[in-house]
Amino acid sequence: MLRMKQDLTDTHRTMQVVNHIRALIENGTLQPGDKIPPEREFARSLNISRASLRTGIGYLAAMGVMKVRHGVGTFVADGPAEFGKASFSLMGVLHGFQSWQMFEVRLIIESNLAALAAERAKEEHHTALAEEVAEIFASIDSPSDFLIHDVLFHRILSQASGNPILAALMETITSALYDKRRKTVERSTDLRESAEMHRMIYRAIRARDPVEARRLMEQHLRMAQAAQGMERPTARKTIDGIARPRTLQLDKGSAPSRL
Amino acid sequence: MLRMKQDLTDTHRTMQVVNHIRALIENGTLQPGDKIPPEREFARSLNISRASLRTGIGYLAAMGVMKVRHGVGTFVADGPAEFGKASFSLMGVLHGFQSWQMFEVRLIIESNLAALAAERAKEEHHTALAEEVAEIFASIDSPSDFLIHDVLFHRILSQASGNPILAALMETITSALYDKRRKTVERSTDLRESAEMHRMIYRAIRARDPVEARRLMEQHLRMAQAAQGMERPTARKTIDGIARPRTLQLDKGSAPSRL
DNA sequence: CCACCCTAGAGGTCAGACCACAGTATACAC
DNA sequence: GTGTATACTGTGGTCTGACCTCTAGGGTGG
Incomplete structure (x- = not known):
């Protein structure tokens, strides 16, 4: 059949x-x-x-x-869980992933990650988070260092969420976004504002306030997105890469094995 | 350094x-x-x-x-995007993924998927969705068929969200959950209730009501989760598989290449 | 017209030789 | 004695070319 x-x-x-x-x-x-x-x-x-x-x-x-x-x-492997670094970019060219879509996913996942972290973070996570916030402020004059600690902050937050699967998904998106960010961060001027956001997010998590943590994280990411000019296009056009129309087939094919 | x-x-x-x-x-x-x-x-x-x-x-x-x-x-490959079927289960045993975590992720992603679909679905998606709802009702007496159309419904919804990345992540989780579901669905008795939920979700999407679509999807998934007795444990114990303490290392290791 | 078998083409496996890299031991010079 | 250069050992990386197995399609006999 x-x-x-x-x-x-x-x-x-x-x-x-x-x-x-x-x-x-x-x-x-x-x-x-x-x-x-x-x-x-x-x-x-x-x-x-x-x-x-x-x-x-x-x-x-x-x-x-x-x-x-x-x-x-x-x-x-022993590092943070991740679904194939190369995998993502390959899948990207194959299915036409776009920048605004990556941000959208990041916004969804990371805001929930922040909320969960606010509920479940343990003392050790609070400590590690605080340390990174400090490092971030200390790196305000060094974009490259800033980015490193920025990434670390978000990674620790992922672990604090208590859901390794969500963390792994986040890690996958993040590593794909990393290269792009490395370029833009260099000429970024308001790192101070970003640093401040990290501090506020940390405080919300520290205070175990999921709602606030989520709100701040969303705000933080939207600002970051705006800074890189990657909002979702109002019209239907491609931002980067070639446009890939690809007749959208509602493929029922390959339904989960055997049926 | x-x-x-x-x-x-x-x-x-x-x-x-x-x-x-x-x-x-x-x-x-x-x-x-x-x-x-x-x-x-x-x-x-x-x-x-x-x-x-x-x-x-x-x-x-x-x-x-x-x-x-x-x-x-x-x-x-030409089917729906997905991050390695086997990959997930392998990562699972390696990092100790647990059932309640999968559900938590599914809840987060799919509720957002529903909201996005409500905002962006096109006519063709509405049609395909409606068809699957019909199939679902028609399969109420056949658990295996029911599951097939259930999966198809969610897959179409993913495509309707207009974000292939989110869809791919969802697909990855879903395929990992499929086997488990195939077993439990067999002895499931209230498929009618589930079918009804799908219909309501469809109507919310059709009416372009993101808030309602999200709410219904969350409700639907929580019910499904409860039906399989996979709520998050109140205590800190493993549900299935062996408990894997694994000293939680705040591994900073392998920061995104070069630094 | 249908069923069966054979064969061409494509991937799967094997064996063994040889290359390249990393880390350590050794030898030589100072 | 110290230090650097070199050789060795262990481990993955690549190459060859022969042979096995599977799939699909076409030919052939009933």
């Missing part, structure tokens, strides 16, 4: 490797930061060729679950 | 392939659904070995940008 086949990228051996490692992570044998055995050895122990093993590892590395370091070894 | 190296998975050849294909997609040479040349031939034209080409393709396939079909060929 409809689709029967599973379009998963589950090529025999590849998935075998992926599932094996997944299992090792699930039962705790492998923890973030751990190193897996050398390819030659690991391949032998799994009774597959090194090439196949590498395919599987490549798969895991592509989505950020593992990190491969030439000449050193392969490790389980 | 801090990190200097770029931890990107950019192994020479691999990235070379990825960027090449990315370029082909950007300049329109490759469109969703298109087939790329056979590996042997493509590899020769790029002056790299077939193995390297395959590594690159595997990378792209892993994040859902390309689809490989054994014995047929390799194609550019």
Whole structure:
């Protein structure tokens, strides 16, 4: 009737490797930061060729679950969760993501992140947040440093929200936005105002006031968006990149496996 | 001082392939659904070995940008945008994602999706949405069919929101939730109530009432969550899967490349 | 006209040699 | 003794080319 086949990228051996490692992570044998055995050895122990093993590892590395370091070894990722850095930009060109859409998503997610953080942040988060606010003020004359601590502030806030999934989504958007920001921040003049906003957001979180935290975060982001001239276009035209009409197909295709 | 190296998975050849294909997609040479040349031939034209080409393709396939079909060929993905199906579950076991967190994210994203859809949906979306509502009512006695149209309804709503990024994030969460739902829906008794909710949401969107659409969607999701007994635990214990304490490190590590 | 089988074309796997990189041990010069 | 240069070892990266498996389509016999 409809689709029967599973379009998963589950090529025999590849998935075998992926599932094996997944299992090792699930039962705790492998923890973030751990190193897996050398390819030659690991391949032998799994009774597959090194090439196949590498395919599987490549798969895991592509989505950020593992990190491969030439000449050193392969490790389980340990940084903040994220859905493939490159993934986002690739998906972007493929589906025509636009800047205003990124900001819209950021506004939605981060304002909720702020609200949740206000409700759930622990002492240690308050401390870390306060430190970053201080660093931000201290970096007012150095745009590049300012941006670093700005990013750090938002990342800590993500963790304070107590929802790693939301944090991971935010991280994905943020890293995609980073390059663009790095360029504009340089010629930014009112970093003082931005610093002040961070401080106010921190105070709202500190005071466990979700409503205020959300409001301030929204205000902060709208200001940031305006500063980069990336508001949503009133008309239907592309801001950056080529316009991509692409007949919008209400594709029912590939409904969640089997049906 | 801090990190200097770029931890990107950019192994020479691999990235070379990825960027090449990315370029082909950007300049329109490759469109969703298109087939790329056979590996042997493509590899020769790029002056790299077939193995390297395959590594690159595997990378792209892993994040859902390309689809490989054994014995047929390799194609550019054309379905709804999504950040790697497997990616999510892998990230899940790695960072300890929990059910209530997935619901929380879904609640946040989808309620906003509904609000946006109410503001921006076009005629064609209204039509498609109405059709699915009808299908949903028609499937009240068939849980499996019901679920299919339920998913379709939400997917169309995502497209109607006019923000493909948000839609992609939603799709990622949804596909992860799908399996779990498939099990519970079977023994669900009040599908009628759910169907009614979909109809009301549709009407709110149709009436271009963002506030009401958001409110109804939130209500709908909370009911769904309650039906599956996945509210957020009052205490600090795990619902499913093993508890994973994992010393919460405020990892500053891997700040967005170079600094 | 339909069912079955065969085959061409495309991806999947394998084996083993060799290259490139990172970190450490060693040797030589001062 | 100290320090720097070099060699070695371990680990991932790439290449070749042969062979396996799957899919789709066309040919052939019933």
